[in-house]
Amino acid sequence: MTKIHKDVSSILFDEQVIHDRIQVLGDMISKDYEGKNPVFICILKGSIIFLADLIRSVDIPLEIDSMAVSSYGNSHVSSGVVKIKKDIDIDLFERHVIIVEDIVDSGLSLQYIKEYLAKHEPASVKVCVFLDKPNAHKVPVQIDYCGFQIGNEFVVGYGLDYGENYRNLPYLGILKEEVYQ
Ligand code: IMP
Ligand code: MG
Numbered sequence: 001m002t003k004i005h006k007d008v009s010s011i012l013f014d015e016q017v018i019h020d021r022i023q024v025l026g027d028m029i030s031k032d033y034e035g036k037n038p039v040f041i042c043i044l045k046g047s048i049i050f051l052a053d054l055i056r057s058v059d060i061p062l063e064i065d066s067m068a069v070s071s072y073g074n075s076h077v078s079s080g081v082v083k084i085k086k087d088i089d090i091d092l093f094e095r096h097v098i099i100v101e102d103i104v105d106s107g108l109s110l111q112y113i114k115e116y117l118a119k120h121e122p123a124s125v126k127v128c129v130f131l132d133k134p135n136a137h138k139v140p141v142q143i144d145y146c147g148f149q150i151g152n153e154f155v156v157g158y159g160l161d162y163g164e165n166y167r168n169l170p171y172l173g174i175l176k177e178e179v180y181q
Helices: 015-032 048-056 110-116
Strands: 009-013 037-045 061-070 084-087 096-104 124-132 143-150 172-175
Touching: 009 015, 015 048, 015 096, 015 143, 037 048, 048 096, 061 110, 084 110, 096 110, 110 124
Parallel strands: 037 061, 037 096, 096 124, 124 143
Antiparallel strands: 009 172, 061 084
16 A cells, blocks of 8 residues: 555545546547637646546547636635636637636636636637536536536545645545544
8 A cells, every 4th residue: 555545535436437437528529529629728737637638538639738727815715816827828719718627616716717718719618627516616607528526525636636645646536534634
């Protein structure tokens, strides 16, 4: 047993389940965006692993870009005040954009990112998220492609962190209570 695995109390979705679900999302996107050369925007850092797997399940031409945002305020509660830490590089004017997010909790980050990207006058903006916590939304969010819906539990792995750790767990898990103390 290695250091990070021993901190996990349970596995919510294992590698195979994640892989199979992402292939379904990839197939939907390939069909919906045929001939559109979409730009996938990876929201750093949590979406890195999801994006890497997602784009390899898509079999049409596409481009990738990335953006990093940080949410101010209490670390456990989203404040809705978002700061851009890394901007996009590609000109999105009249492009078809797919925002790739790790997880939607309050929905405030996604709302901000969507409004920000809309200012670049893209042809369309859709949202693809690995995880959604529907009971935690504080604002209405339109999610076009969703990997899995979960409850309000705090999850780690497959790119998602707790204090910048556990992103490299290959599965999605829940940490033992004692880790948070
Ligand atoms: P929102 O603005 O509240 O929707 O914030 C979403 C962001 O909060 C995500 O991009 C994650 O960085 C973080 N987050 C929310 N829930 C979790 C979780 O269960 N595990 C890890 N990060 C989370
Ligand atoms: Mg995030």
